[in-house]
Amino acid sequence: xxxxxxxxxxxxxxxxxxxxxxxxxxxxxxxxxxxxxxxxxxxxxxxxxxxxxxxxxxxxxxxxxxxxxxxxxxxxxxxxxxxxxxxxxxxxxxxxxxxxxxxxxxxxxxxxxxxxxxxxxxxxxxxxxxxxxxxxxxxxxxxxxxxxxxxxxxxxxxxxxxxxxxxxxxxxxxxxxxxxxxxxxxxxxxxxxxxxxxxxxxxxxxxxxxxxxxxxxxxxxxxxxxxxxxxxxxxxxxxxxxxxxxxxxxxxxxxxxxxxxxxxxxxxxxxxxxxxxxxxxxxxxxxx
Amino acid sequence: xxxxxxxxxxxxxxxxxxxxxxxxxxxxxxxxxxxxxxxxxxxxxxxxxxxxxxxxxxxxxxxxxxxxxxxxxxxxxxxxxxxxxxxxxxxxxxxxxxxxxxxxxxxxxxxxxxxxxxxxxxxxxxxxxxxxxxxxxxxxxxxxxxxxxxxxxxxxxxxxxxxxxxxxxxxxxxxxxxxxxxxxxxxxxxxxxxxxxxxxxxxxxxxxxxxxxxxxxxxxxxxxxxxxxxxxxxxxxxxxxxxxxxxxxxxxxxxxxxxxxxxxxxxxxxxxxxxxxxxxxxxxxxxxxxxxxxxxxxxxxxxxxxxxxxxxxxxxxxxxxxxxxxxxxxxxxxxxxx
Numbered sequence: 001x002x003x004x005x006x007x008x009x010x011x012x013x014x015x016x017x018x019x020x021x022x023x024x025x026x027x028x029x030x031x032x033x034x035x036x037x038x039x040x041x042x043x044x045x046x047x048x049x050x051x052x053x054x055x056x057x058x059x060x061x062x063x064x065x066x067x068x069x070x071x072x073x074x075x076x077x078x079x080x081x082x083x084x085x086x087x088x089x090x091x092x093x094x095x096x097x098x099x100x101x102x103x104x105x106x107x108x109x110x111x112x113x114x115x116x117x118x119x120x121x122x123x124x125x126x127x128x129x130x131x132x133x134x135x136x137x138x139x140x141x142x143x144x145x146x147x148x149x150x151x152x153x154x155x156x157x158x159x160x161x162x163x164x165x166x167x168x169x170x171x172x173x174x175x176x177x178x179x180x181x182x183x184x185x186x187x188x189x190x191x192x193x194x195x196x197x198x199x200x201x202x203x204x205x206x207x208x209x210x211x212x213x214x215x216x217x218x219x220x221x222x223x224x225x226x227x228x229x230x231x232x233x234x235x236x237x238x239x240x241x242x243x244x245x246x247x248x249x250x251x252x253x254x255x256x257x258x259x260x261x262x263x264x265x266x267x268x269x270x271x272x273x274x275x276x277x278x279x280x281x282x283x284x285x286x287x288x
Numbered sequence: 289x290x291x292x293x294x295x296x297x298x299x300x301x302x303x304x305x306x307x308x309x310x311x312x313x314x315x316x317x318x319x320x321x322x323x324x325x326x327x328x329x330x331x332x333x334x335x336x337x338x339x340x341x342x343x344x345x346x347x348x349x350x351x352x353x354x355x356x357x358x359x360x361x362x363x364x365x366x367x368x369x370x371x372x373x374x375x376x377x378x379x380x381x382x383x384x385x386x387x388x389x390x391x392x393x394x395x396x397x398x399x400x401x402x403x404x405x406x407x408x409x410x411x412x413x414x415x416x417x418x419x420x421x422x423x424x425x426x427x428x429x430x431x432x433x434x435x436x437x438x439x440x441x442x443x444x445x446x447x448x449x450x451x452x453x454x455x456x457x458x459x460x461x462x463x464x465x466x467x468x469x470x471x472x473x474x475x476x477x478x479x480x481x482x483x484x485x486x487x488x489x490x491x492x493x494x495x496x497x498x499x500x501x502x503x504x505x506x507x508x509x510x511x512x513x514x515x516x517x518x519x520x521x522x523x524x525x526x527x528x529x530x531x532x533x534x535x536x537x538x539x540x541x542x543x544x545x546x547x548x549x550x551x552x553x554x555x556x557x558x559x560x561x562x563x564x565x566x567x568x569x570x571x572x573x574x575x576x577x578x579x580x581x582x583x584x585x586x587x588x589x590x591x592x593x594x595x596x597x598x599x600x601x602x603x604x605x606x607x608x609x610x611x612x613x614x615x616x617x618x619x620x621x622x623x624x625x626x
Contacts, residue, residue, distance in 0.1 A: 084516055108522030115517055122379070122512050122567040132510050136522040184521060 033095045034060045034110075034190045036081070036225055041091040043076055043249075050076045051249045058242075060191055061223040063216050065236035067261075068246035069270055074229045077246070078195055081227065082113045094193070108136035110188040112181040113195045117202075118173065123164045126157065126176050133183030147186055151179040155214075170202035178211065191223035198229050208232075212239040237261055237284035245269055257284045295564070299578040303359070306585040310355040313589050315597045316346050327352065350482075357482040358588045358602075359581040360490035361543045362553055366580020367501055368539040369554020370561075370572050374508045375532050376427070378441055379559070380617065383419075383540040384551030386430075386441055387448030391422025392537075392544040393474055394452040400474075401459045401467050412489060416541030422448055423537050474548035477603025479588050486546040493542045497535055498577060504528060505569035512567070550603045552610020553580050559617065 036058040043051040051073045058064050066074040079085045080092065083099060092099040094111070112133075120129065130148045139147065152158050155175040160168065165176060178199075185192040196215060200208035216239050218224040230236045236243060236257065243260035245253040253265045263276045266287065277286040312323035325337030326347040339347075365383065372381040372388075383389045395418025399411045426448060430441040460471055473480075501508075507528050510518045519525050543550070557580040558572060565571050587605040594600050 082520055084519065104524060105522040108520065111520075113516075113520045115514065118513050118517060119377075120513050121377070123562070124509075124512070124567055128509075128566070128568055129513075132513060132521065135506055135510050 034193070034223070034225065035093075035095065036099075036193055036227075037093050038080075039091060039093070041080060041087060043073075043080060043085065043087060045076075049249055051080070054251060056244060056251070056254070058193075058225050058227060060225045061219055062241035063219045063226040063228060063239055064242040064244060065240035066227065066229045066244050066246065067231075067233065067236055067269075071248075072246040072269075073249040074246055075197060076249075078113070078197055078227070078229055082111065082195055083107075095190075105136050108184065109192075110185065110190065111193045111195070112184045114174075114178055114181050114197065114199055116197045116199075118177050121166055123166055125161070126163050126165055126168070127152065127161045129165050129176050130179045130183055133180040133186075136184060137187045139187070147183055148179075151183045151186075152176075154182065155179045156210075171204060171207045174199065174202050174211070175207070178214075185224075191225070193225040193227070194218065196226065196228040198231065200230070200232070200235065208235065215239065233261060233266070233287045234284075237287070261285060261287065295575065299575065299582065303578055303582045303585075306582045306589070307355055307359070310358065310585045310589050311347055311351045313592050314346070314351060316343065318343050318347070318351075323347070323351075353482040353484050353487045354479050354588070355585060356487045357490060357546060358479050358585040360487065360494045361479070361547050361550065362557075362584025363577040363581040364490065364494045364497060364539040364543050365550065365553040365584070366557035366576040367497055367573055368536045368543075370558035370569070370576045371501060371508065371532055372536055372554070373558060374512060374569060375529060375536070376430070376441060377512055379562075380555070380614075380621070381441060382552065382555035383536070384549060385555060385614070386426050386445035387452065388419050388422050388426065388537070388540050389544055389549045389551065390449040390452035392416070392419030392541045393549050394418055394455045395541070396474065396545045397456045397459050397471055400470055401463045404464075404467065408485065409489075412486075412542045412545035415545040416538050419541040419544065420534065420537035422452070423533050423540075427533065473601060474544075475603075476601035477548040477550035477606070478591075478599075478601040479547050479584075480599055482546075490542055490546050493539060494577075497539050498574070500531070500535055501569075501573050504532065505573055508532070508569045509567075548601075548603060550584070550606055552606045552614065553584055555617075556610050556613050557583060559613070 038054050038056045041051055041054040042049065054077065066077060068074050076085065080087045081099075087100070089098055089100045094102060094107075099107070127148055130152055131144065133151075134144045134147070137144075149158065149161070152161055155178050157172065157175055157179065160172065160176075165173065168176065181194065185194065194215070199211050199215070203211060212228075212235060215226045215228060219226040219241070228240070230240075238257075240257060243253070243255065243257050244251055245260060245265055247269045252269055253260045253262075258279065263274060266272060266274045266276070275288040279285050308320050308323050308327075311327060312318045312320050318326065322337065322339055322343065326339050326344055328334075328336050329339060329344060330348055330352060369382050372383065372386070373379050375381075392415040396411050396415040398418075399406060399414040403410065426441065426444045429444040456471065456475065460468055463471060507518065507523045510521050510523055511525065511528065515525050518528075557576050561572050561575045561579060565575060584602070584606070587609065588602045591600040591602045591605045594605075
């Protein structure tokens with residue numbers, strides 16, 4: 001079942017997956033409002049330069065995958081984008097202003113992060129965890145409850161609403177967190193930005209594809225800017241529209257999957273000789 | 289559903305009953321009905337039910353301040369315990385166990401012994417400051433990026449309590465007889481001899497804490513997800529943590545200055561409430577306040593009723609109830625701790 005079909009079967013017409021009013025006449029001006037860009041970003045931790053001279057324009061309505069070997073700076077880049085580490089003020093822009101100038105509460109409505117692990121050990125129920133996503137929103141209790149139920153349905157976990165979160169499997173926890181994050185973004189005044197930090201690490205094969213399909217769907221159908229850190233090159237090639245390959249804190253390759261992930265790039269970045277099946281007609285390559 | 293409907297009325301009834309029982313228990317025996325009348329007389333300045341003047345005097349000057357102090361301190365400690373557990377993301381954090389109460393007691397003891405002629409308001413201030421320092425030290429010692437480690441937290445608590453205990457021990461050699469008696473009582477915790485000054489101070493502190501904790505309850509829930517996650521939800525985590533640490537230190541400091549070290553209320557009460565209602569702080573905090581107030585009032589009744597006319601320090605009673613509960617929790621979490 002694809003993300004789209006499972007969304008269609010479970011959600012109502014006012015669901016998050018239904019086209020939003022502001023998208024029916026999407027204009028250039030709207031894309032300008034939501035454009036996230038990085039220019040000349042350097043980040044050093046102690047003496048070590050972890051990111052240097054990063055320049056990227058993230059495309060609204062597209063999935064951008066960040067790739068690279070361990071220690072290449074993918075997670076640091078993600079942390080810079082969610083302001084978890086401090087960056088030079090001028091280096092990251094969202095819409096018409098610097099990211100650092102956004103009021104915290106406003107930014108939380110439009111930019112959310114799906115964590116790799118959420119170490120929640122207190123016995124909250126699944127609905128309560130999803131409802132934590134309501135924190136930055138102005139919403140009545142009743143609407144909040146309906147929204148939570150809707151997001152739980154979207155990730156296919158309505159049947160676990162009353163279960164205690166710590167008793168879930170890793171994959172289920174990840175989907176609950178995804179529902180929480182989507183709840184958080186539900187009142188964004190423009191198509192929001194969703195950052196995913198290795199979202200597939202705790203999931204089985206089918207769930208990995210489902211989460212990435214959902215991310216792709218949010219980008220393509222609702223103009224989300226989706227930025228995802230991935231390790232699996234094939235998943236990145238299959239689900240992303242733009243690839244950014246990092247090595248030692250620098251961008252070494254960038255572009256559509258077929259161009260950005262060449263045999264040479266893989267050899268140079270991962271120091272590995274791949275079996276590479278170039279896909280015909282501009283599709284994504286297969287890499288083993 | 290059943291629980292939700294009956295919990296508030298049930299707790300309020302329990303609280304009212306424990307209040308009346310507390311006013312009526314003691315060497316001068318007063319019936320429950322007379323106790324009720326005497327309390328009403330005190331509140332309205334009338335004479336309902338023809339209470340004997342000496343009974344009314346006992347109620348006004350001894351029993352009522354004592355009862356109110358037990359309620360205020362019980363509610364404060366229970367809420368501070370619940371908040372610390374949330375803040376430290378650790379269900380075993382309790383002001384007594386992690387050494388904050390001992391730290392606050394050392395501050396109070398320094399004030400009593402070394403500055404005997406100082407304004408009595410300095411004692412709670414000094415207890416607050418040293419409680420605050422202790423909280424910050426314990427927090428730094430025990431925290432890492434994933435929350436606080438249970439083992440480090442408990443061990444820091446042991447170390448801090450030992451240090452504070454040694455400090456208080458040294459002070460006992462410097463103290464005169466009067467201060468020595470105070471100190472001994474302090475370390476065991478007692479609500480006997482409650483003064484109206486402390487009652488008002490504790491009630492004001494309780495009101496401030498309850499109001500502010502209520503505002504921060506949703507943020508505290510989000511903090512349990514992790515600091516980064518809370519930050520991404522738009523919460524100013526550093527400010528939140530600092531505010532909650534200050535408030536907990538204030539609550540514990542004022543309580544310790546008023547009654548000495550009363551342990552385990554902050555551990556037992558939030559746990560019982562979590563078992564019944566789950567960990568959502570929006571419910572956990574007010575319900576813990578009510579249950580903490582009732583529990584400490586009942587423990588204080590127990591302290592008076594055990595060996596009349598002598599009294600046990602109430603800290604002993606809460607330890608008798610709380611320590612086995614703590615061991616039970618340790619056993620329950622054994623697999624996670626080893």
